[in-house]
Amino acid sequence: MSTVLIAAVTATVAPASASAVAVDDSPGLTVRAGGQEWTIEEFLELGDLGDQQSEATGGVSPLLLGPVDTLFCDTLNDASHMIISYASEPDGDWPGGEVRLFCGTEQSSGYKHIRYRHQTDWTLKGESVGYFSSWDDLMDSMVWITLLSTADERLTVNQGSGKFCMTTPVQFYVGDAMVGTMDPRIVLSENNMLVITAIPGGGC
Template structure:
């Protein structure tokens, strides 16, 4: 008996593995691949935004205040009736103790606590925080207490911060014509002459200068000076 040999099946051509994966991906519906691409793009965009914010905060040298953006500074040139104003700061020789013990007590635990708020025409609401050695009430206390005491001299028994807080409120909320002025590096400057409620002027440093951050809307410093202006 003769055994018949079954013919071998024709050889089939198999694609290499990497080509099969490519073909499968090409056959995948586009809507399945888009979410992956979209997610990657979103992550990249979020990283760029976060990096830009961190760089801005680092350059400014200040802690960013949430919700506070840069403001366009325009001088407060006239009073409401259109008349020019000199913006002279008047310090009363008697008056309440400012800002009050309860306010300063908060500064012992929170450097961002607010000591005072001011409504300004150029920047909107500006705050004086308890602050640090670099800005706010603490900076002014450390650097300029003696200067403010010299302003008061023998004419008043009020404390240094009574005079300082009175001057800051007056010059920010009712500035002289042409203020604020650009002080560079995201800051603006206010300045005004100082007098007492009896019409006399301080013998030493009869002007006040206040520096405000236009990017964080915070008072950085306030001090008396011999020369007027910024």
């Protein structure tokens, strides 16, 4: 069994390239939210999986979905495989705590659902503010900043049946000029403490 796993992971590693998430095509782009400011490179590292993936892959994966995650999500179709977990701040009815992003399925929740339904949305929205790199790194950092925003920075809506929607305003700048905004909509399950979906706009 271990031989099969190693072979599959090795086959997946080869295509990965740092150029996949290069942000040289977004010169001077900065991100502001919650009274803080980051370069686009710093912002993409906020939700980075590097520490979790380094032991499994021998280094930081340039994409949210590393080789091991790709194996479980796309080859083994293991919907219960956890890709990453996020801390979340309490807000009203939302208790706060760890929230997990699983592989999921295209029709239910998780990474595969977001990719199937909203990859194009994230790509186009990113390009509209001057970001031309991997859509899921952008999505990952938007989930991170939204869940860690405090109650006075974030809108949290209890949608009933254990579902919560969260959004926080994020601005993109080049120098002192604002070039775009995002109001990411993150939908969570309180019952299972997981990410159902993440959409780059629309609010809650």
